Amino acid sequence: MIIGVPKEIKNNESRVSAVPGAVQELVLDGHTVYIEKGAGINSGITDEDYEAVGGIILDSAEEVWAKADIIYKVKEPLKSEYKYFRPGLIVYTYLHLAAEPELTKAMVDSGVIGIAFETVKVGRGLPLLRPMSEVAGRLALQEGARFLSKVNGGKGILLQGVPGVDVGKVVVVGAGVAGTAAATAAAGLGAKVTMLDVNLDRLTELSHIFGRDVETLYSTKYNIAKSVKDADLVISTVLIPGARAPKLITKEMVATMEPGSVIVDVAIDQGGSTEYTENRPTSHSDPIFVEDGVLHYSVANIPGAVAKTSSYALCNATNRYLRTIAKLGVKESLARHPELIPGVNVANGKVTLKAVADDLGYDYVPVEEAI
Numbered sequence: 099m100i101i102g103v104p105k106e107i108k109n110n111e112s113r114v115s116a117v118p119g120a121v122q123e124l125v126l127d128g129h130t131v132y133i134e135k136g137a138g139i140n141s142g143i144t145d146e147d148y149e150a151v152g153g154i155i156l157d158s159a160e161e162v163w164a165k166a167d168i169i170y171k172v173k174e175p176l177k178s179e180y181k182y183f184r185p186g187l188i189v190y191t192y193l194h195l196a197a198e199p200e201l202t203k204a205m206v207d208s209g210v211i212g213i214a215f216e217t218v219k220v221g222r223g224l225p226l227l228r229p230m231s232e233v234a235g236r237l238a239l240q241e242g243a244r245f246l247s248k249v250n251g252g253k254g255i256l257l258q259g260v261p262g263v264d265v266g267k268v269v270v271v272g273a274g275v276a277g278t279a280a281a282t283a284a285a286g287l288g289a290k291v292t293m294l295d296v297n298l299d300r301l302t303e304l305s306h307i308f309g310r311d312v313e314t315l316y317s318t319k320y321n322i323a324k325s326v327k328d329a330d331l332v333i334s335t336v337l338i339p340g341a342r343a344p345k346l347i348t349k350e351m352v353a354t355m356e357p358g359s360v361i362v363d364v365a366i367d368q369g370g371s372t373e374y375t376e377n378r379p380t381s382h383s384d385p386i387f388v389e390d391g392v393l394h395y396s397v398a399n400i401p402g403a404v405a406k407t408s409s410y411a412l413c414n415a416t417n418r419y420l421r422t423i424a425k426l427g428v429k430e431s432l433a434r435h436p437e438l439i440p441g442v443n444v445a446n447g448k449v450t451l452k453a454v455a456d457d458l459g460y461d462y463v464p465v466e467e468a469i
């Protein structure tokens with residue numbers, strides 16, 4: 099098969115889908131790998147690094163998209179890339195379609211096969227989302243702490259506190275991968291940490307891991323309102339796989355927070371999990387907006403800020419399935435690796451993931467019927 103690796107074009111997106119070790123494996127498997135010139139440079143990978151392992155550099159995105167059977171990307175295709183879609187082309191990347199009606203329409207109309215990293219599912223785990231959630235959770239704490247400083251518009255709080263002065267309070271909504279990474283980092287600083295989730299088994303597990311370092315609370319509107327009221331930093335990481343994020347933090351709740359507090363909405367890539375951030379993603383070059391005196395951070399590609407770490411972490415997880423798809427084709431790969439079935443969001447003009455179909459008003463067609 100022919101695999102194409104275009105350069106990412108989202109604002110300040112410095113990651114690349116394929117690192118040299120992965121390109122080498124694909125080439126040794128007998129595939130051809132085309133990489134757009136400069137695609138890896140912001141992750142510290144040169145064109146020569148790719149060429150040394152058998153990758154072929156092409157000058158333009160257009161050539162990469164045109165030659166490839168499988169496009170291997172990081173972020174969802176942007177509008178300027180829709181023109182490259184064609185029937186049967188496999189697009190293997192993060193898609194977040196429930197929050198992207200225009201992209202969904204372009205993919206459905208063109209007949210591409212869209213395999214989304216974030217909905218590949220092993221048991222209850224999302225193995226291709228996990229590495230970026232690990233990064234995003236850690237960075238959410240780091241970025242939140244940065245914007246709590248007075249010079250960045252925050253209330254002027256040092257989360258660690260100092261002897262004689264209280265520590266800050268961090269509230270984490272959603273106790274999955276990103277939430278746990280954020281809470282671990284916050285507890286490591288010695289902040290007061292509260293985690294909320296609807297999954298009681300997960301809360302039990304976390305209370306055994308963290309002990310008294312982290313307070314766990316069942317996630318209800320009442321408990322969220324009570325917790326965020328006196329929080330310095332709120333980090334929201336809720337996820338209902340494939341679906342739009344529920345708007346758990348309301349404008350009314352934000353109004354009760356102290357001015358200069360910070361909300362980091364990690365779940366922005368699924369449409370946003372607060373009433374103010376809903377459909378209001380920000381970018382690394384302009385990450386914050388202020389509503390009701392509270393700073394809202396809703397960058398949709400947080401891991402892009404640490405591209406070198408993130409490209410390797412992501413590729414470690416995604417390349418395994420790419421090799422399978424390239425070797426067996428989509429149909430046979432789904433038969434041998436059923437965890438890939440929920441990864442197929444659109445195929446041959448149909449929406450094949452129920453959560454996306456329901457959210458965006460399409461008829462749902464099971465993958466087995468669409469392919």
Ligand SMILES: NC(=O)c1ccc[n+]([C@@H]2O[C@H](COP(=O)([O-])OP(=O)(O)OC[C@H]3O[C@@H](n4cnc5c(N)ncnc54)[C@H](O)[C@@H]3O)[C@@H](O)[C@H]2O)c1
Pocket residue numbers: 216224227228230231234271272273274275276277294295296297300317335336337338344346363364365366367368397398399400401
């Ligand atoms: N902005 C970014 O750059 C970026 C990067 C990586 C991940 N993400 C996003 O972060 C989100 C979380 O990812 P994850 O891998 O941690 O997911 P996860 O599935 O591991 O965790 C999500 C948690 O949310 C919980 N949840 C569901 N409904 C809830 C509710 N009503 N109240 C409280 N908790 C609830 C689930 O029980 C689960 O524990 C996803 O939307 C993902 O796409 C964003």
